[in-house]
Amino acid sequence: MLANYGYSDGSGDYFITIDTQRCNACGACVMACPSQVLVTVDEDPNDPENDGPVVVAHGDRVRKLRYECDPCKSTANTTMPICVVVCKTFAISHSW
Amino acid sequence: MSVDKQPEFWRWDETNWVNRDIEWINSEYITLGIDIGSVSSQAVIMCDGEIYAYGNMRTGSNSPNSARNALEFALEGATMKESDIHYCIGTGYGRVNVPMADRSVTEIACHARGANFIYGPSVRTVLDVGGQDIKAIRCDEKGKVTNFLMNDKCAAGTGRGMEVLSDLLSVSIGEVGDRSFDIEVEPSPVSSACVVYAKSEATALLRQGLNTNEVLAAYCLAMAQRIWSLLERVGVEPEFAITGGMAKNRGVIDRLCKKVGLEPMKTRWDTQLAGAIGAALFGYSLCRKGKSKRR
Known part of the structure; x- marks a missing residue:
């Protein structure tokens, strides 16, 4: 399942996409994220019949994603946000 | 001097229904799905996966009460009592505040599961336009979500905006769709579907000399564009179905479908019920799998 966390408002589209089929819930992105946007949960809240841990975006932080992700977006020496870089299964992508 | 109370143009009809043909006493699992949305609350009771009763009403200012009111409304005229229900799942914006819920989903x-039930298994894209958020969901033939997007930060293009507009223009909410097509030339859309600016945008158009129907058309078109921009992100695959209150507003839906290039599926059920139906169905399948004990 492609889970798009984020929002679109007058200023643009801000979404983090997590591919739950690729995500193995290793937690590398959770550890790496400087803003604690990502969390590991025991059961996917959007797929109640499927047991097993998965990474989701934190509910409160999703609504201000543009600002929460700022530490990774504004540095000139990184080309990709740290969560995307550390993910070994290529499960995370950003829309902006 | 007495002042007449202003009619409430935004107020939509609250409905309930009981299927008297179902012998609920013989059913193995009676499950309840309660969907507390930001604007409307629904309670759906299913007996072994078949709809026995539903209630659809406005959410009040108190979530636990809304859940109880919706359930009482659904059970109005039914022979079943609340204690006969085996399992309850809460969903929606206020799902953590449903006192009788055994779990929340x-x-x-x-919505994906509910759309799969009310529109049939051929549904692949579900668009839910609710009171304060928009959900675009892609699902498989079992109603399992494969791709989703929910925009609950910005209420542009949602039912709340339509309520504000209908109130400002004194057009009852049920007539908005038809009246927005009662125009000679389609006006250009308002610059944004933002609910906060809805009144000032609409007033500006009225000052420019547009009539009420043209303002409605301009706003419906802006909302359709807004919804389409979200829908595009997950992509649309036939069959295409729309749930939530906005599915009843052809002013927005017909304009949206022109952009999508697909006709939305039809149903005899109230489109606002999809979330609660899905919750009741999850309750039923969890009970059958033995993952949840009946009360």
Whole structure:
């Protein structure tokens, strides 16, 4: 399942996409994220019949994603946000 | 001097229904799905996966009460009592505040499952335009979500905006769709569907000399564009179905479908019920799998 966390408002589209089929819930992105946007949960809240841990975006932080992700977006020496870089299964992508 | 009370143009009809043909006493699992949205609350009771009763009403200012009111409304005229229900799942914006819920499931999963039930298994894309958020969901033939997007930060293009507009223009909410097509030339859309600016945008158009119907058309078109921009992100695959209150507003839906290039599926059920139906169905399948004990 492609889970798009984020929002679109007058200023643009801000979404983090997590591919739950690729995500193995290793937690590398959770550890790496400087803003604690990502969390590991025991059961996917959007797929109640499927047991097993998965990474989701934190509910409160999703609504201000543009600002929460700022530490990774504004540095000139990184080309990709740290969560995307550390993910070994290529499960995370950003829309902006 | 007495002042007449202003009619409430935004107020939509609250409905309930009981299927008297179902012998609920013989059913193995009686499950309840309660969907507390930001604007409307629904309670759906299913007997072994078949709809026995539903209630659809406005959410009050108190979530636990809304859940109880919706359930009482659904059971109005039914022979069943609350204590006969085996399992209850809460969903929607206020799902953590449903006092009788045994567990909660997100509205994403419930809407996909509910749409799968009311529109049939051929549904692949579900668009839910609710009171304050828009959900675009892609699902498989079992109603399992494969791709989703929910925009609950910005209420542009949602039912709340339509309520504000209908109130400002004194057009009852049920007539908005038809009246927005009662025009000679389609006006250009308002610059944004933002609910906060809805009144000032609409007033500006009225000052420019547009009539009420043209303002409605301009706003409906802006909302359709807004919804389409979100829908595009997950992509649209036939069959295409729309749930939530906005599915009843052809002013927005017909304009949206022109952009999508697909006709939405039809149903005899109230489109606002999809979330609660999905929740009741999850309750039923969890009970059958033995993952949940009946009360």
